[in-house]
Amino acid sequence: MTVRDWQGEADARARACLTAVAPPGDLWLGAMLAEHGAAGVWAGLVAGEPPPSVPVEEDEDPDPEAWARLRRRWDGWSAAAARVDPDGLLGESAAAGIRFVAPGDPEWPGRLDGLDLPGGRRSHGLWVRGGGDLRNLCLRSVAVVGARSATAYGEHVAAEMAYELAEQDVVVVSGGAYGIDGAAHRAAHANGSTVVVLACGLDVDYPRGHAGMFADIARTGVLVSERPVGATPRAKDFLIRNRLIAALTPGTVVVEAGRRSGALNTASHAVELHRVLMAVPGPVTSAMSVGCHVLLRDWQAGCVTCADDVVAQVGAVGELPPESGPVRVSAHLDAESARVLEAVPRAGAGPAVVAAASGTSLDVAMRSLGLLAAAGLVERCRAGWRLPR
Amino acid sequence: MTVRDWQGEADARARACLTAVAPPGDLWLGAMLAEHGAAGVWAGLVAGEPPPSVPVEEDEDPDPEAWARLRRRWDGWSAAAARVDPDGLLGESAAAGIRFVAPGDPEWPGRLDGLDLPGGRRSHGLWVRGGGDLRNLCLRSVAVVGARSATAYGEHVAAEMAYELAEQDVVVVSGGAYGIDGAAHRAAHANGSTVVVLACGLDVDYPRGHAGMFADIARTGVLVSERPVGATPRAKDFLIRNRLIAALTPGTVVVEAGRRSGALNTASHAVELHRVLMAVPGPVTSAMSVGCHVLLRDWQAGCVTCADDVVAQVGAVGELPPESGPVRVSAHLDAESARVLEAVPRAGAGPAVVAAASGTSLDVAMRSLGLLAAAGLVERCRAGWRLPR
Structure with missing residues (x-):
């Protein structure tokens, strides 16, 4: 691959x-x-x-x-x-279905080169899990982030905006947290693809309550992290993770943020990287909108109320290439891997059976199965390997 | 006077x-x-x-x-x-306690000269009712306007903002309508002074339900209109009135506005006159905040969430002179009128009694009483003239 x-x-x-x-x-x-x-x-x-x-x-x-x-x-x-x-x-x-993507690899998102500025904390490599192609998914994407302790209003707006962004083939990138992030991921996944940027190993499923959502998202979207399998998240990891969310996308929307929300950290990275910064207004009586109003008042954030506003603001700087939709990794398989994938039965089979069915050697079949698993296209089961459920 | x-x-x-x-x-x-x-x-x-x-x-x-x-x-x-x-x-x-103020008169607000631009519909003269001095009240003022069909949220924010503006000796100018205007006037009056700009004669009390509020406001603030006694408002009068609200103040805050609210007309006058335009954000799910979000998104309106934000934005352009508070007309009375005013008993008296008590001729007393009534400092009663209740 x-x-x-x-x-x-x-x-x-x-x-x-x-x-x-x-x-x-x-x-x-x-x-x-x-x-x-x-x-x-x-x-x-x-x-x-x-x-x-x-x-x-x-x-x-x-x-x-x-x-x-x-x-x-x-x-x-x-x-x-x-x-x-x-x-x-x-x-x-x-x-665990996790592949490593290094700078220069076909799946490496070109926008991360934005971090290559003086003092910019460039990424040394990304762990990726899921059936989507990280680079392709990020081409036409927007970050939708916000408070963990979101209000019903914030989650409603995040979900509506993410769903409508997916409707327009815009991939929603967020941090996988409870609150705004989760609402945005879920709605985007229901109508298209989404990218989850985590601060822990991709097998760790933090927060635990989002394990099911992460597994769902891995089918068509991707989860991405700079931390290896098994790594648990420490407080500072979230801050260093936030720069990736801003760097992967041409623009960041803050849906709800308290006065000291981590979403404001992501917003500051977007500004540093000269990306489009947007904020959703809310009731001035809501503590969870205070951060958004600071962005609108003092940071020259664009005021966005719906997906159309977001597409107009990011599109205005030419950063949303017209595209019919995200491309799956499977479209890029070499002939050998494609044959092996076709030979994997839905119910599962051992490598020898797959090798025989695909007409390749056991050696080739095993290497291909490993790569296919890393791309999220097959998964381990008791019988050996199967297509993901 | x-x-x-x-x-x-x-x-x-x-x-x-x-x-x-x-x-x-x-x-x-x-x-x-x-x-x-x-x-x-x-x-x-x-x-x-x-x-x-x-x-x-x-x-x-x-x-x-x-x-x-x-x-x-x-x-x-x-x-x-x-x-x-x-x-x-x-x-x-x-x-009816209504005086006429012409361009060049001491009470004429200098800011109205802003309307003297090509195609600018300059005012030919103002009818004024109330104990405040129009010019002085407008020196340190802000327009707070918005939808008639305001939400509870909008009225709450308008009232809180107006009350806190009054706290900072800023006079709130608005259009006297139901909804945002009324909430702003009431709260400003409770804590300071306010200016009501009407599209009808100042004795007409439109809307009827605000007659009591207008009478209250006349004690310390002023009502102002370009239309003579008895004139009822037609639809177009509100639009031509709106330019006065924008012109009397260094800045206009729109608290709530639907997509086609008249408050947006006031906002457009503020922009034309190079005054500070501000908007209060609200839930993106509220039809009554759509207009405010358009102002924030497309009109470069400043985002304001409280009185401090307003004072900071208007003060930043040097348009809020530090002043200890509005000046009452009574402070400007000539010696004769001041003596006559002192002679008017709370319960009321005829001109002859007032003349005798003030040591002036009947002629002088009658002229002074007319002027005092026009300034809202005395009012007619069965006995003749009395201090306003």
Whole structure:
């Protein structure tokens, strides 16, 4: 599914492993990856070598204490790297239907290059789960975010807006949380596709109550995260995650937000990235609309009341290419994988049966099944592999 | 109370009479008044003379049909002028506590000169009722307008905002209608002063249900109109009235407005006059907030949620002079009128008693009582004149 040469494959594998030892968006790691390549950095970490040098801004203070801190950070990563089993990480991920997408891969969303600005916390790689193609889904997309403790009004507006955006083939990107995020995802999924950007491993299902929704969404949409399988979310992970929501889309709509809502953090990323910032007004008597009114009053956010308003504002900057709808990964399968997929029975079968039915070797069938699982097109069952329910 | 020379008095008297024959803001009449003076124009009308010539724009089409229409208009005014009894009009007005304020009078609000732009329907004169000084009240003022068929939410927000504006010595100007206007007037009056701009004669009390509120407001605030005593409002009068609301104030707040609300007409005047336009957001599910959201989205209206927001936005353009509060007409009384006012007993007395008590002649006392009544400081009763209840 992904076309990587030998070096690309090694780098992608190294980036996948790095997600298990270093925090997403780490600026120093980003500089090392740019200078020395992911495979080299990873090899150095595993071998317990000292950190490779990176170009330093002339006006940067060569504070010895700062260097000591960096060294401790590197040593921590190095110790963690020694405990990572690359095959195990990738195998466990594939078994859970999770694939890794690295910069340069066909599924890598070009808009993330917006994070490549001075001090921009560029993503080093994304874990992706689901039948949608992340890049294609994000082409014609909008972020719809808001408070977890939303009001009935906010959830109603989020759902209506998301449903109507889906009607116009606009993919809704959000953070998978309770409240506005959940209402937007659910309505978008009911009428089209949606992208869930999580702050935890894609097998972790945080919040728990959204596990069923995430499984549903994985059929046609995608879940995406910078954190590896098994990673639980810490408070700061949500903030670093928010930059991805803003960066994946040409515009962000804040539906409801209290005075200190995390949605305002996403809004600030949208402004930094020069994306379209929009806010939904609400009763001035509602604490959950205070943040939206601040955005309208002080941040020059566009006032949007419905999907048409959103499409008009984002479309006005030429960022909603006319497209008939999201493209599924299955459309991009190579001939071998497509044959293997066709041979997988709905009720499930072992790899040998699939290999025989598809006319390929057991070896090829097993590799294809792994890739198909990573793309969310097949899933494990007691009999072996089956089409997702 | 007003300082006019002989010519000024004759012109003011003519302008007062003109309100009884020509519609407010008539452009052609405005051009004639500027060219020939009000007294001359009025004399010509009464004498049945042909219309005096006014300078015509070079590129204006001397369409003979247009001239015939103008001539019919003039002849209609002329016929009506012949039926006007100037002493009767002014006497009846004074008896109802209504004074006439002409351009150049001390009480004339300077901001109305903003209407003196090409095609601007400048006011030819204002009827004023109440104990406030129109000019002083408007110095530090804001228009708060909105739908007649307001929701409970809208009336709540209008009242809260008006009350808090009064707290900050900002006078609320509005149109006296049911709904938002009434809620704003009532709350402003409860905590300070307010100005009611009507589309009918100031003795007409339209809408009827607000007669009591208007009487209350007249004590410390003012009611103002371009129409003479007895004039009932027609639909178009509200639109021409709306320009006054926008012109009297440095900024207009629209609290609630349907898609075709008259408040949007006031908003368009505010924009034309380069005043600050503000809108209160509301639920996007409310038809009564649709107009406000259009103003926020497409008219670059400022988003305001409370009085502080309004003061910040209007204050930012330097249009809210710091002042300790509105000034009452009584502060400007000449010594004679002040003595007469002091002599009027609460229970009421005839002019002879008042003259004796104030140590003035009957003649002076009667003239002063007329002026005091026009300023809303005394009112007629069975015994003669008394202080307003």
